[in-house]
Amino acid sequence: MRAPVFSERRLVHNEENSVQENPSIAPKNITAPEITQHSSAAGAPPESRAAKMIREIFESGRPLTYIRSAEEQRVGILLREVARSLRAGAAIPVWEWTLTEGMRKDGETAITGTDSPRAALDFISAYPSQAIFQLKDFHETLRESAETRRRLRDVYESAAGRSKYVVISSPVRFIPEEIERSVMFVELRPPDAVELVAFLRGETGETDEAVLHQLARALLGLTLDEARYALRRALAVSPRLGTDSLPALLEEKRLLVNRSGYIEYVSDGARLEEIGGLETLKKWLLERRKLFELRDTLSAELVPKGLLMMGIPGCGKSLSVKAIASYFQLPLYRVDMIEIFSGRHGKPEGAFVQACRMMEDMAPAVLWFDEIEMGITSSDSGGEQGRIFAFFLTWMQEKTRGLFVAATANRIDLLPAEMIRKGRFDEVFFVDLPLDEERVSIFRIHLQRRGVDADRLNLGQLAKLTNGWTGAEIEQCVVSALTQARLADREVSDQDLISVAVRIVPLSRTMKEQINHIRSWAFERAVRASPHSTGT
Numbered sequence: 001m002r003a004p005v006f007s008e009r010r011l012v013h014n015e016e017n018s019v020q021e022n023p024s025i026a027p028k029n030i031t032a033p034e035i036t037q038h039s040s041a042a043g044a045p046p047e048s049r050a051a052k053m054i055r056e057i058f059e060s061g062r063p064l065t066y067i068r069s070a071e072e073q074r075v076g077i078l079l080r081e082v083a084r085s086l087r088a089g090a091a092i093p094v095w096e097w098t099l100t101e102g103m104r105k106d107g108e109t110a111i112t113g114t115d116s117p118r119a120a121l122d123f124i125s126a127y128p129s130q131a132i133f134q135l136k137d138f139h140e141t142l143r144e145s146a147e148t149r150r151r152l153r154d155v156y157e158s159a160a161g162r163s164k165y166v167v168i169s170s171p172v173r174f175i176p177e178e179i180e181r182s183v184m185f186v187e188l189r190p191p192d193a194v195e196l197v198a199f200l201r202g203e204t205g206e207t208d209e210a211v212l213h214q215l216a217r218a219l220l221g222l223t224l225d226e227a228r229y230a231l232r233r234a235l236a237v238s239p240r241l242g243t244d245s246l247p248a249l250l251e252e253k254r255l256l257v258n259r260s261g262y263i264e265y266v267s268d269g270a271r272l273e274e275i276g277g278l279e280t281l282k283k284w285l286l287e288r289r290k291l292f293e294l295r296d297t298l299s300a301e302l303v304p305k306g307l308l309m310m311g312i313p314g315c316g317k318s319l320s321v322k323a324i325a326s327y328f329q330l331p332l333y334r335v336d337m338i339e340i341f342s343g344r345h346g347k348p349e350g351a352f353v354q355a356c357r358m359m360e361d362m363a364p365a366v367l368w369f370d371e372i373e374m375g376i377t378s379s380d381s382g383g384e385q386g387r388i389f390a391f392f393l394t395w396m397q398e399k400t401r402g403l404f405v406a407a408t409a410n411r412i413d414l415l416p417a418e419m420i421r422k423g424r425f426d427e428v429f430f431v432d433l434p435l436d437e438e439r440v441s442i443f444r445i446h447l448q449r450r451g452v453d454a455d456r457l458n459l460g461q462l463a464k465l466t467n468g469w470t471g472a473e474i475e476q477c478v479v480s481a482l483t484q485a486r487l488a489d490r491e492v493s494d495q496d497l498i499s500v501a502v503r504i505v506p507l508s509r510t511m512k513e514q515i516n517h518i519r520s521w522a523f524e525r526a527v528r529a530s531p532h533s534t535g536t
């Protein structure tokens with residue numbers, strides 16, 4: 001017999017002991033086990049995170065569970081799965097009750113006279129053997145009827161220890177005070193990969209395990225209903241499931257995620273080879289990827305948590321984050337700190353916690369906090385930003401292993417010292433203006449991306465002319481020179497590039513003081529993303 005995992009005194013539980021019900025800042029409550037496959041018995045199919053949780057509640061002997069979820073059908077599927085795993089041999093029956101139909105078992109007609117809540121509870125009370133009873137939308141009657149509340153307490157007494165499990169499923173939480181201590185409250189999180197694979201198998205009949213897992217991974221973070229829409233969209237594009245279906249699935253996911261308003265699914269990736277320079281950063285990523293892939297087998301302190309990149313605007317921080325996601329072969333989500341603080345999504349701390357939680361459901365993924373200094377500053381230690389900061393630090397330590405955080409900042413001096421301290425992020429990188437040879441490779445990358453053979457141009461000369469330029473300025477120079485050449489109906493030449501270059505006034509000249517300030521600040525606090533100093 002497995003030991004019950006829930007404290008008897010703790011009546012509110014969800015799959016990850018988190019704060020979904022009230023997304024206030026409560027870092028101590030947040031622990032986030034990885035999405036892993038649980039196996040209920042040797043040789044048995046893998047058990048999903050949600051099924052495991054429900055099974056363990058039942059095995060702890062609790063007769064009354066309240067599952068809050070908008071996915072009523074999914075709750076039914078999970079209960080049937082648990083019913084099969086509770087007892088070796090035959091599954092125990094699962095009964096469903098609704099106010100319109102009364103009590104009925106799979107595929108059978110409803111039992112007459114059980115449509116009133118009182119009659120449903122009487123039926124459960126008198127039921128002679130083990131069973132699971134799903135009561136749909138029972139919260140309304142609990143709210144209105146003292147008789148139902150009383151009868152439910154009787155059922156609790158009579159079902160205890162007799163393997164009869166009553167499950168109230170509802171999209172809202174309403175637990176009357178008098179039964180609060182008797183009910184195990186559960187917040188159902190989106191399905192994990194195990195559940196999604198089973199769903200995809202059932203919906204499509206697909207048998208190729210590799211395809212099923214690949215598609216399930218793309219659907220992580222969606223509810224089953226949302227996953228169904230995404231699947232239909234994918235099947236409309238390509239009737240045979242496979243790698244070709246991924247763009248359609250991801251597009252649906254992008255729309256759904258973007259609905260939040262503060263998290264964006266970033267679909268335009270970049271490859272590491274598209275970054276000019278930043279070799280120290282690239283080497284570091286190479287090593288971290290290996291460790292990240294081994295995350296389920298490594299001890300927690302070895303699993304990469306993420307990195308903080310600060311530096312001069314336009315030098316490739318955002319580009320690098322996109323490249324990290326592609327290199328780790330993970331989807332990329334961007335949290336917009338400005339949106340979070342806009343007030344359009346309720347209290348910023350609630351929105352921030354919600355965003356972090358939502359991302360845990362999406363793992364494995366890269367989570368990008370862009371302009372992190374906009375939300376997490378040291379200036380307001382007692383206020384809202386201070387609380388968000390405290391939450392963020394704890395969350396970084398406790399978040400699921402499948403999330404790699406990439407934070408970027410321009411105004412680094414606004415970030416609290418604790419944020420930069422070793423241990424929060426695996427590394428803090430400073431992205432400086434590109435070196436001579438880095439500028440050559442940035443020119444090369446942008447010319448080649450636009451179909452120009454860079455070997456016929458004198459890039460060394462251009463690099464000398466563009467000392468102190470950012471990567472973005474180099475790109476702008478290439479685009480302007482190409483436009484100039486196209487207008488004149490000829491190939492781009494050194495002369496086009498030079499004539500544009502002499503007209504551009506780089507940021508490092510107009511903002512010399514700020515850049516020097518950023519550099520001197522970063523000198524002792526961060527590792528340079530490029531091996532040497534520019535001397536600019």
Ligand code: ATP
Pocket residue numbers: 274275276277278312313314315316317318319320410434442445470471472473475
């Ligand atoms: P900001 O803080 O203003 O967002 P950033 O440091 O994130 O700036 P990016 O957005 O990554 O800079 O850079 C803008 C564009 O400049 C990139 O999309 C890319 O095209 C070009 N660029 C910048 N740095 C590099 C680089 N090292 N290699 C290749 N291209 C670069």
